[in-house]
Amino acid sequence: MCGIIAYKGEENVVQIIIDGLKHLEYRGYDSSGLCIVSKNKTFLIKKTGKIDNLLEEVEKKQKRNEMTEGEIGIGHSRWATHGAVTEVNAHPHFSCDREIFVVHNGIVENYESLKKELIKKGHRFVSQTDTEVIPHLIEEYRKNNTFVAACEKTFQRLKGLFAIVALDKKTGEIIGTRNGSPLVMGIGEKGLFLASDIPAFLDKTNRVIFLDDGDMVHIINGEEYKIKNLISKKYLKKKINIIDWDKEEAEKGKHPHFMIKEIKEIPEAIKKATWQDKKTLQSVVNLIKKSSGVFFVGCGTAGHSCLFGQYAFSSLLGKRTGFSAASEFKNFLPALDKSALLIAVSQSGETIDTLEAVKKAKEKEIKVVSLVNVMGSTLTRISDYVLMINAGPEKCVLATKSYLSQLAVILLIVFSVLGQEQKGEDRLKKISRELHQLFEDKKFISQIQKLAKQLSSAEHIFTIGRSYDYPTALETALKIKEGCYIHTEAFAGGELKHGVIALIEKGTPCIVHLSKSEEEENTLINAMELQSRGAYIVGIGPEKKKDFDYFITVPEVEEAFSPLVNIAPIHLLSYYIALEKGIDPDKPRNLAKSVTVK
Ligand code: M6R
DSSP states (O other): OOOEEEEEEESSSHHHHHHHHHHGGGGGOSSEEEEEETTTTEEEEESOOOOHHHHHHHHHHHHHOOOOOEEEEEEEEEOOSSSEEEETTOOOOOOOOOOOOOOOOOOOHHHHHHHHHHHHHTOOOOOOOOOHHHHHHHHOOOOOOOOHHHHHHHHOOOOOOEEEEEEETTTTTTEEEBSSSEEEEEEEEEEEEEEEGGTTTTOOOOOOEEOOOTTEEEOSSSOOEEEEETTTOEEEEEOOOOOOOOOGSSTTTTTTSSHHHHHTTTHHHHHHTTTOOOHHHHHHHHHHHHEEEEEEEEHHHHHHHHHHHHHHHHHHOOOOOEEEEEGGGTTGGGGGOEEEEEEEEEESSSHHHHHHHHHHHTTOOOOEEEEEEEOOOOOHSSSSEEOOOOOOOSSSSSSHHHHHHHHHHHHHHHHHHTTTTHHHHHHHHHHHHHHHHHHHHHHHHHHHHHHHHHHHHSSEEEEEEEEEHHHHHHHHHHHHHHHOOOOOEEEGGGGGGGGGGGGOOOOOEEEEOOOOOOTTHHHHHHHHHTTTTOOEEEESSOOOOOSSSSEOOOOOOGGGGHHHHHHHHHHHHHHHHHHHHTTTTTTTTTOOOOOOOO
């Protein structure tokens, strides 16, 4: 959701904050702002819209000599929750004396009562946000305390999930804390960073401290810092982790959008998904074997990986398996006890619904295995076992490569439980090579571009698949909805004739996922049922079928692996439809990459 970046050090602060915000823009982007402190002067700039609007304003001010370089800065990209998208509501927010500036991600649940209390004490509020209570409360405590003590007292009064960074103009100190929302610290050669996510400062340093809930970081100068946990009240010496993500991986490079870059990285991502720590994988295999059943939780695309996991665990392992969207998990929890195993899947590792499901399972002593992409994210810290999916940074709001990495890790687990880990790994590596070839195939790409042109004017699209192709159909619908703003609905092939077929009219586009399985014939029958009611049938599968209006051929693979090859053309299709419609595929409207609020 919102993105936070803060820096104190010797380098060009304005540039660092702007670059950091650009890297974080994927988290939320309806407005942004920054506050720079330079020789006891503050420069506060806020803008609605894209970060470029903020950059333009900064450049204007610099040209007119209205803004100088600074030593300390905080920045924020906002995805509105409380208060409309306006410059006033954009962060940083400030105290009455304009000495304390705050950026915040999350929600202060008790802000109304705090605001009343502060107004009674004479504080003047200018915005409609929950955030604004924070600088005022710090200001109130600051009257009789140091900045650090005032922050500590303030943070302890806030209810809800949040990450906060506060800056004191007077002392030049920066204080950050987190409770349920992400905040990491970067240790650079020439300064210290706080940010919502590592890519925000990855071009400056790969030395990172992962903060835990309740940790409060006090940045004294560009080198010195203290970390205290506000729950245990102890000062901590935390490990500095070296992040092996390549900084180029977090950049667009020669590609016009992150989405196409990340789609092209799919073959590599599948290969890297097989790089699992053998010991952890074996522990997970043992847990699965001895569990009474496995329950998967995830949201959106990760939820579709979970549904795939349910199909694979049930059909290939004969394991009792359940799945629910993480936000619905509480309804299923009563049926689970500590003999069960929870598998949580999340690219970001910060999705609030998934984190809450995990916390609830842990309260019942249910062991949790998580499949995550972002190192050090909250999910990795609260799970019993973690398998990293190794997709590398994914910045486009639409999950593409991370989905295939999740599927690959699930398949690797399944084959390991079957005692056929090598076979699973070999199959995945072969698919990685085949998809690489497919993405290089100009004819294949232009076939998808042509289809994108045709479908870009569609109002409704339907998509079907049976068995393993059903999660694929659901993911197809999500990709076309969020990336192309076209209403797309997915159904299990057999379900169509139970009602939905009434919606099919002449020319309605229907995408049919096929794979080599005993269900293929039945899916073909469903496709023909659609066609005879006028639908325009697009097939995706390993063998071209003559009666289809359009057919995209993908490599032939064993049934359980078909979701990997069947979704790849959809990623490209969604990308090219978005371009046809003039949509920015990296940042579709109303969406944020990680959903850290309920
Ligand atoms: O970071 P997560 O995998 O937990 O995110 C889950 C969903 O928010 C995410 O998959 C979302 O549905 C994407 N926009 C899908 O493209």
